[in-house]
Amino acid sequence: xxxxxxxxxxxxxxAPAKQPNVPITPxxxxxxxxxxxxxxxxxVHIHVRNPETGKGSRDPTLFREVVLRIRKSNVNxxxxxxxGMGSDLVLGGPDSPLPPEPRTDMxxxxxxxVHVEELRPEICTVDCGSMxxxxxxxxxxxTPGMLSAICARVQELGIxxxxxxxxxxxxxxxxxxxKEGVIDNPPLIQLCLGIRYxxxxxxxxxxxxxxxxxxxxxxxxxSIGRKQLPYVALAPLVGxxxxxxxxxxxxLSCGRLATNSELVQRxxxxxxxxxxxxMSPDEMREKLxxxxx
Numbered sequence: 001x002x003x004x005x006x007x008x009x010x011x012x013x014x015a016p017a018k019q020p021n022v023p024i025t026p027x028x029x030x031x032x033x034x035x036x037x038x039x040x041x042x043x044v045h046i047h048v049r050n051p052e053t054g055k056g057s058r059d060p061t062l063f064r065e066v067v068l069r070i071r072k073s074n075v076n077x078x079x080x081x082x083x084g085m086g087s088d089l090v091l092g093g094p095d096s097p098l099p100p101e102p103r104t105d106m107x108x109x110x111x112x113x114v115h116v117e118e119l120r121p122e123i124c125t126v127d128c129g130s131m132x133x134x135x136x137x138x139x140x141x142x143t144p145g146m147l148s149a150i151c152a153r154v155q156e157l158g159i160x161x162x163x164x165x166x167x168x169x170x171x172x173x174x175x176x177x178x179k180e181g182v183i184d185n186p187p188l189i190q191l192c193l194g195i196r197y198x199x200x201x202x203x204x205x206x207x208x209x210x211x212x213x214x215x216x217x218x219x220x221x222x223s224i225g226r227k228q229l230p231y232v233a234l235a236p237l238v239g240x241x242x243x244x245x246x247x248x249x250x251x252l253s254c255g256r257l258a259t260n261s262e263l264v265q266r267x268x269x270x271x272x273x274x275x276x277x278x279m280s281p282d283e284m285r286e287k288l289x290x291x292x293x
């Protein structure tokens with residue numbers, strides 16, 4: 001067990017927004033991040049959405065507006081921008097998988113990092129593998145070559161990658177990236193459980209992932225949906241930091257829709273009640289030796 005943790009709030013993802021508190025516009029996303037920081041989050045994990053359609057986007061202008069609004073506020077969270085957008089392969093179906101559907105989005109490594117290179121967050125996330133993601137014909141596609149190129153560029157920029165691990169094989173990729181020298185030690189890893197066709201969120205699977213982590217790794221662990229808050233209490237027991245937010249869970253309790261700040265507040269309460277201290281943004285920066293832009 002660890003006695004202090006940092007909380008990351010994932011304020012909005014790329015999946016369809018299925019409840020009204022999920023922020024859509026840059027203003028809403030920035031405000032949600034600011035409120036989550038005030039509630040106790042040390043870091044905010046940022047996706048952006050097309051304001052007109054609500055769908056996930058990788059438009060650098062949207063990221064720019066969100067980041068500038070947060071930086072102009074009176075809070076100073078660790079900024080964690082996704083670099084996961086651009087791995088969307090949508091096949092045409094069992095009878096005619098090729099050509100892929102038009103909503104496939106597969107840019108090159110450098111194009112996926114345009115917003116990261118411009119805005120220089122302290123952390124950006126890198127999804128460490130490919131997997132079937134939910135039902136239908138959608139595949140999250142991240143080849144070893146693509147991941148090596150992304151991590152090498154992120155390393156050149158002096159930004160800390162948070163390596164997103166959705167299954168045991170993704171940790172094999174993490175070890176390979178470290179061997180290639182494109183990940184600096186100690187690595188920062190996010191264990192993502194409970195996503196359909198990824199690692200299930202039972203305790204045995206979590207411990208299997210923890211036991212395969214690189215030596216000295218700093219890591220967080222979370223589950224999606226109704227187990228998000230139980231994982232707040234579980235994470236420190238296995239040496240992990242905490243992630244909550246509307247990207248992964250829409251409810252505060254059964255039938256009670258949440259806001260991002262409420263999820264952070266509940267996480268702080270859970271942690272304090274079990275004797276775990278919640279770190280501030282600056283304490284997180286010091287712990288991870290982050291480079292502030």
